[in-house]
Amino acid sequence: MPKENQHQEQPQQLSLNDQMQRRHEERRHLAESGVNPYPCAFDVTACSTDIITSFQDEQREQVSIAGRIMTIRKMGKASFFHIQDSKGRIQVYMKKDDVGETTYSTFKLLDIGDIVGVKGFTFRTKTGEISVHAETFELLSKSLRPIPVAKEKDIDGQKVIYDAFSDKELRYRQRYVDLIVNPEVRETFIKRSAIVTFMRQFFTGKGWLEVETPILQPIYGGAAARPFTTHHNALDMQLYLRIANELYLKRLIVGGFDGVFEFAKDFRNEGIDRFHNPEFTQVELYVAYKDYNWMMELVEELLYRTALSVNGTHTTSFLGNDISLEPPFRRLTIVDAIKEYCNVDVSDKSENELRSAAKDLGLELDPKIGSGKIIDEIFGEFVEPKLIQPTFITDYPTEMSPLAKEHRSKPGFVERFELIAGGKELCNSFSELNDPVIQRERLESQAKLRLRGDEEAMVVDEDFLRALEYGMPPCAGLGIGIDRVVMLITGQESIRDVIFFPHLKPE
Structure with missing residues (x-):
């Protein structure tokens, strides 16, 4: 691996608390030496990916970039580090003679995770990596908590990653860290x-x-x-x-x-x-x-x-x-879908017959739900997961859809579809019921289901009516x-x- 692509690993002998304590001490030392660890602003004129895609060897473009240090290799009078901005990563090369001893001393107190600003010119290193040669450098935010940096190792020609931030629950809880380390x-x-x-x-x-x-x-x-x-x-x-x-x-x-x-x-x-x-x-x-x-x-x-x-x-x-x-x-009515996947016709069955059919399929039902919910449970359990390619499921029983218009040619059904893809509902649609008399009857029927204990049944909205x-x-x-x-x-x-x-x- 080229020297400038190596990074300084966090000391493994230090606990998390030790590492945080060291960073707090660095912050204190910076402040005592007159460096503000959290300045107000920095003028950014370019981002990492734009610099890389527009780079021309014969030109030295002046740029001002900012980002988080993700790899770092500190040396005596010159150092390399990579910074990550909102678009990607780019390498920075810094010499003490260019930025001055005071600034370079500040850099020596920085860690992976710190946010910095760099002004300088673009160039290509001897190993061919497009980089920024720093002429000025500024700390923008001192990171007091170490970020989980994954480590790579080449084993028999295969890249192996260690210590990746991959725990799902931790990633969800700390999305800010997830976004930093998992592009x-x-x-x-x-x-x-x-x-x-x-x-x-x-x-x-x-x-x-x-x-x-x-x-x-x-x-x-x-x-x-x-x-x-x-x-x-x-x-x-x-x-x-x-x-x-x-x-x-x-x-x-x-x-x-x-x-x-x-x-x-x-x-x-x-x-x-x-x-x-x-x-x-x-x-x-x-x-x-x-x-x-x-x-x-x-x-x-x-x-x-x-x-x-x-x-x-x-x-x-x-x-x-x-x-x-x-x-x-594909378009398929809900009745035909249940017939196709369950070999059961639900179109003209009573509530008791539907319960019996569900029991035969091995489905346990809440005794408080009505016919519409039973059909919905059968469909959701045995049909929906099998619909992988986009499929419109159409023409639902009236009880399942109290806000949808009665089907113009199928009594007892409404003009409704759900789109299923990948085994799950993506959307729901009706020809909307606009008869206020029928709408009241439907909502009052829902109210009766609520009295039976169906907590998901709809309520009567008098202002909507x-x-x-x-x-x-x-x-x-x-x-x-x-x-x-x-x-x-x-x-x-x-x-x-x-x-x-x-x-x-x-x-």
Whole structure:
């Protein structure tokens, strides 16, 4: 390994507390010698990757860069170190004769993890590495806690990595360290931002309005889920964190907007697993005068173009499967899906018959749930995990979808679809129910299920019903789970890998 690519390893004989104590002593010594370990600002004119990609051997470009020291090799009168900025890494070469004895003495008190600023010119070392020759140097932030630097060793021609920061739970708890030492994690979140940006531009490009609706709600609704509750002291009233923003967005369609959407943080008081986090992000869209058939085509276009924009291809690798987002997606009714995968016809069965069918399949059910939930449990357990390629599951029983319009040709069913890909739901859509009389009947039926003990059944929202009584045009609605779409497009296996700070048990 070239000398300038070696780094000074943290002394293994020192405990974490010893290393921190040494860094505190260095900080104190710096301050006593007149060096501010935490100055206010530094003028940055270039980043690592731009310097490397634009480098020309015949030119010496003056640059001012800043970043965190990730490798360091201190020598007598000259030293090499690598700094990492938001884009990547670059090597810096420093000579005592260039920066002065006082500055070089300051450098001698620095460690891996410290943040520094460097001004100088670009050049290529004898070993061919594009680097910055420091002319001035400044400490910008002294790191008091050592970062976990992975060590590499070549064994029989194979690169072996030791002491990598790889413990999943520790990475989630200390995402800031995860981002420092695992650059690939940054790429996932950069892609997440690109996905949201593309979707936002896609919707606004269609002429639809981005809006904001309440997070604190006096009555929660729009989904089958348990809410988080809180209390407003001044009004002395109980409020709920929203589980969905559907009912407020449909109020805006009543008010005369033709298309509205919202990227929303929603909150559901439910379990945590690879696909669920209590706080999650979804985008909901409502477009007047459209139905769920039109919305299926829109979703195909949206996901196909999003994948192309972010990955440059419509295919992605997820949980060991190559998945194509190229339209058209397969379409299958929920009844036909259960028939295909379970050999059970649920279309005309009573609640007791459905319970018996579920028992025959080996499924244990909560006695408080009704027919719709039973069908949902059968589908979720035996069908959904097997749908790897994008599949629209359509035409749900009415009880499963109290906010969806009755199917125009299938009594007892509604015009609804869910898109399943990679074995999990990505989005949900209805031809929205706009008959206030039927909507009241549906919500009152949900209230009866709540009395039976179904805590996820919907509640009656009188203000929403009043809005419908003023008249809502035919409307198509859509909710897309942003976290799950990001998982699919970036190939991440857990929702915790696409949320910066996922919820965890207390340490």
